[in-house]
Amino acid sequence: MPGILEKLRILGEAAKYDLCASTASPRAHTPGSIGKAVTTGVCHSFLPDGRCISLLKVLATNSCIHDCKYCINSIRNNKDFKQTITSFEPDELAKLTMAFYLRNYIEGLFLSSGVGKSANCQAEIIHETLHLLRYKYNFDGYIHAKVLPGIGKDELFRIAELADRVSLNVELPNKSRFNETCSTKDYANxxxxxxxxxxxxxxxxxxxxxxxxxxxIGAAGETDKEILESIFKFYNEDWNFRRQYYSTCLPIDETQRNLPRSFFLREHRLYQIDWLRRIYKFSPEELLSVVNETGFIPLKVDPKVTIARENPEFFPVDVNNALYADLMRVPGIGHTSATRIIKLRNKGVAIYKNEQLKTIGVVLKRAIPFLKIGEKKQLTMVDFQKTEESD
Ligand code: SF4
Known part of the structure; x- marks a missing residue:
């Protein structure tokens, strides 16, 4: 039976594929140096006031009855890779969390888990851990708890009463892709x-x-179009998910880890589309127009630039008169720079030089072809494409 530090090592390592706001860096550890980015155990999350907090990130158990082929903790991979199976006792994990918290190592807990004996049995263990933290140890810090697939409504509500945030991993965008990767879970139920x-x-x-x-991402034969249709559904008012994360499927065997760069770029493009939907408020139809005939987001061009090029009627945007929403459509202008432009204008400052935009954070190279500054429209679209091609 592993001791508590060994459990922490195993269950911290096993939790690294669950995303909250950050994930492990691929930077290798040099013997004799301080710190290790590959081995996990702590992740970060952002509070509504923008503060970044550190969370102890572990599994309650790495035992699982399901056979998801992309997961190192699945019943089949646990056997094939002869993993050490272990679990925290609720009080053991609650005490560990408190010990780290009191030493100022962490400000909260991200608790995920394999499905040990059944979803509801494991939910009971998660609930007991959170209950001990909240009521025995009076822990008022942040708790993010994983919702197990197939959990009952009552069990979920009991956990939700104690957690600040919960997450349920849909993993694949629809039933048929889901069935390609797992034979033991039922997508609908x-x-x-x-x-x-x-x-x-x-x-x-x-x-x-x-x-x-x-x-x-890439666990089955799913296209980006299928993923986008799923994420737009979960962001709409009926479902109202706060965030959706994308994690490139890493081959489980360490010897196969040389994934092509395009896989990570694919993940990056999905995050860009996600931001364009959530923060920039582009419509699902506009964003779906970016995917090519094979159902994928082109990797070479930023999706916001593609949409701008395909909708020339919106441009040029007059930087001295445009609404916030129109400024946000301009590549190279984000929420911060659009807000600063409006604030400047509200103070009666006219924007007539590129330098003014640069100092407030506009990415000039991207933005200029789509802007009108004073009476002057900047580079033409053709000029802009030439500058991109020459990079
Ligand atoms: S249910 Fe979760 S922990 Fe279990 S095998 Fe699937 S992905 Fe892994």
Missing amino acids: DIIKVSKFLPEMSKTGHIPAGYTTQYV
């Missing part, structure tokens, strides 16, 4: 039915930091 409990819980004031989900 274990994922969709459980997801429908989440908006109800949130409306009753539980999980104040909302709920999120995660996709594993």
Whole structure:
């Protein structure tokens, strides 16, 4: 039976594929140096006030009854790779969290888990851990708890009463892709039915930091179009997911880890589309127009630039008169720079030089072809394409 530090090593390492706001860096550890980015155990999350906090990130157990082929903790991979199977006792993990918290190592807990004996049995263990933290140790810090596939409504509500945020990983964008990767879970019952409990819980004031989900990219033959259709559904008002994360499926065998760069770029492009939907408020139809005939987002061009090029009627945007929403459509202008432009204008400052835009954070190279500054329209679109091609 592993000791507590060994359990922490195993269950911290096993949790690294679950995303909250950050993930492990691929930078190798040099013997004799301080710190190790590959081995995980701590992740970060952002509070509504923008503060970044550190969370102890572990599994309650790495035992799982399911056979998801992309997961190192699945019943088949646990056997094939002769993993040491272990679990935290609820009080053991609660004490560990408190010990780290009191030493100022962490400000909260991200607790995920394999599905040990069954979803509801494991949920009971997670609930007991959170209950001990909240009521035995009076822990008022941040808790993010993983929702197990197939969990019952009552069990989920009991966890939601104690957690700040929960996440249910949909993993694949639809039933047929889901079935390509797992034979033991049922998409309708274990994922969709459980997801429908989440908006109800949130409306009753539980999980104040909302709920999120995660996709594993490239685990089946899914296209970006299928993923986008799924994420737009989960961001709409009926489902109201706070965030969706994308994690490139890493081959489980360490010897196969040389993934092509395009896989990570694919993940990056999905995050860009996600931002364009959530923050920039582009419509699903506009964003779906970016995918090519094979159903993928082109890797070479930033999707915001593609949309701008395909909708020339919106441009040029007059920097001295445009609404915030129109400024946000310009490549190279984000929320911060659009807000600063409006603030400057409200103070009566006219913007007539590129330098003014540069100092407030506009990425000039991207933005200029789409802007009108004073009476002057900047580079033409043809000029801009030439500058991109010459890079
Ligand atoms: S249910 Fe979760 S922990 Fe279990 S095998 Fe699937 S992905 Fe892994």
